[in-house]
Amino acid sequence: MIRFAFAAVLAIGAAPALAQETKEETCALQAQVVAAVQQARLDRVDERDVQAHILAQSPEWPEKYNNAIPLIAPWVYEQKRRVIRKESLSDAWNELCLQQ
Structure with missing residues (x-):
């Protein structure tokens, strides 16, 4: 599932509007989205409410990254709670992103 979510988010990163951002910046912004999710x-926000919850907090990333929330949420929500409590999924995402 991470591969699907990752590929979908990379498609967002391939948009011409992101051409100004470096790979490192794009990966860091994606990692911020993962951290927010x-x-x-x-x-304990329900998965169906996660996008509204995050957007209500006025995240600092560019608006185009809001489209990644529903793509990333299923991957985060399928992780066991002990993983969510102990691991940094954003660090893992950033590392994988930079390898692409």
Whole structure:
């Protein structure tokens, strides 16, 4: 599932509007989205409400990254709670992104 979500988010990164951003910047912004979804899961926000919950907090990433939330959420929500509590999914995402 991470491969699907990752591929879908990379498609967002391939958009011409992102041409100004470096790969490192794009990966870091995607990792911020992952961290926000992970925090929502820790806060026990229902998966169906995660996008509205995150957007209500006025995230600092560019608006185009909001489209990644519903693509990333299923991957985060399928992780076991102990993984969500102990691991940084955003670090894992950033590392995988930079390898692409």
